Amino acid sequence: MSRILLIEDEERIARVLQLELEHEGYEVHTRSDGRSGLNAALNESDWELVLLDVMLPELSGLEVLRRIRQVNATLPIILLTARDAVSDRVSGLDQGANDYVTKPFATIELLARIRSLLRQRSLQDQTSEQPHLFKVDDLTMDLKSRAVAREGVPIELTPTEFDLLRFLIQHQDEVMSREQIISEVWGYDFVGDTNVVDVYIRYLRQKVDKPFSSKLIQTIRGVGYLLRSGSSSTDKDIEDKTGEAVPKDDQKPL
Numbered sequence: 001m002s003r004i005l006l007i008e009d010e011e012r013i014a015r016v017l018q019l020e021l022e023h024e025g026y027e028v029h030t031r032s033d034g035r036s037g038l039n040a041a042l043n044e045s046d047w048e049l050v051l052l053d054v055m056l057p058e059l060s061g062l063e064v065l066r067r068i069r070q071v072n073a074t075l076p077i078i079l080l081t082a083r084d085a086v087s088d089r090v091s092g093l094d095q096g097a098n099d100y101v102t103k104p105f106a107t108i109e110l111l112a113r114i115r116s117l118l119r120q121r122s123l124q125d126q127t128s129e130q131p132h133l134f135k136v137d138d139l140t141m142d143l144k145s146r147a148v149a150r151e152g153v154p155i156e157l158t159p160t161e162f163d164l165l166r167f168l169i170q171h172q173d174e175v176m177s178r179e180q181i182i183s184e185v186w187g188y189d190f191v192g193d194t195n196v197v198d199v200y201i202r203y204l205r206q207k208v209d210k211p212f213s214s215k216l217i218q219t220i221r222g223v224g225y226l227l228r229s230g231s232s233s234t235d236k237d238i239e240d241k242t243g244e245a246v247p248k249d250d251q252k253p254l
Contacts, residue, residue, distance in 0.1 A: 002048040002118060006030045007037030007064065008080065009056050013103075017051070020107050021114075034059025041068050047075060048118060054081035054092070062095055069096035073146050073159070076117040078110075098159050116187025120163070134169045137229045139208065139216060141169055148208075155207050160185070164200050165208065168217065168227035177224040201225055 004021060008014040009032045018028045029044075031037035034056035041050055041064070050068070054061035065077060078099045079092045089100045099113050132143035138151045146162055148155045157165065163185050168176065178197045186196070201217065209215045216227050 001025060001027045003027045003029070003046055004049050004051060004114070005037070005040055005044075005047050006051045007032075007034070007041075007056065007061070008051070008053045009033060010053070017107075017110075020111070024111060026114075033057045034061065034064045038064045038067055041075070042071060048121065049076040049078070049114060051078050051080055051114075052097075054079055054083065054088075062092065065092070065095050065097060074121075076121055078113060078117065080105075093158055093160065096159060119187055120185075134166075136169055136172055136216060136227060137214065138212070139169075141166065150208065150212055153211075157204075157207065160200060161203055161207070164197075165204055165227075168225065172227050172229065175220050175224050175226045180224070197225075 002025075004026050006014060006017055006021075006028055008017065008030065011032070014030050014032065018030055021028045029040065031040050035058040037052070037056070038059060041047065052061045052064060056064070061079060061081070065079070068075060068077065073096075076098050077096070078101060079097045080101055080103060081088065081092070082103045089102075092100050098117055101110055101113065134141040134143070140149050141147070143166065146157075148157055148162065148165065164181065167181060167184050181197050201219070205215075205217055209217055216229070218226055218228055220226065
């Protein structure tokens with residue numbers, strides 16, 4: 001039985017969520033303020049997932065998130081908040097949240113997101129005994145420490161950015177469609193637009209490609225994305241200034 005920590009100060013919401021989650025078979029423990037929630041997250045082991053409200057007394061949800069990530073980079077965390085501005089969502093994701101749900105939300109959607117994150121964690125656990133060090137040209141990735149570097153320079157990635165890069169590395173030189181990326185990185189139960197893939201590819205390029213001379217992440221228009229070793233402007237697919245793959249005259253976009 002998966003153990004979920006729910007940190008929510010609104011008693012009605014906390015009670016409804018606890019009942020719904022327990023009905024789905026989860027073991028749920030609740031905390032009503034940021035300080036006790038942080039203490040539970042750090043000192044009570046074996047949590048499978050944390051549901052974390054942003055607006056909390058004593059410590060804000062973002063501060064709780066930041067402190068959890070200082071000691072635990074892999075614990076799945078979903079932020080719950082009434083703030084739906086893009087800047088708020090970006091801030092939460094950049095500080096290490098795996099997902100972000102705005103209130104009021106449909107319980108069925110939240111349950112789908114929980115299943116997706118738990119499935120991703122299960123797959124990561126299954127591969128923990130497999131090779132955990134990857135290298136593509138001057139790019140290195142350590143799955144155990146979740147460390148990424150190029151030319152020896154550390155690159156800080158959010159959990160979603162890391163999972164997306166890992167997927168591309170594990171399918172090096174293979175074109176992955178947006179749908180394949182969504183199903184493997186976000187999960188089959190993902191509710192949203194596939195354009196989220198384009199957004200995160202752009203984030204990755206800013207960190208993994210832009211500061212360096214060779215570009216590893218390529219776009220195959222009408223198909224998807226791939227990570228290719230030794231890619232340059234002389235490759236078969238020519239990249240324009242935005243990193244999009246531009247077909248030659250004798251190639252038609254799909």
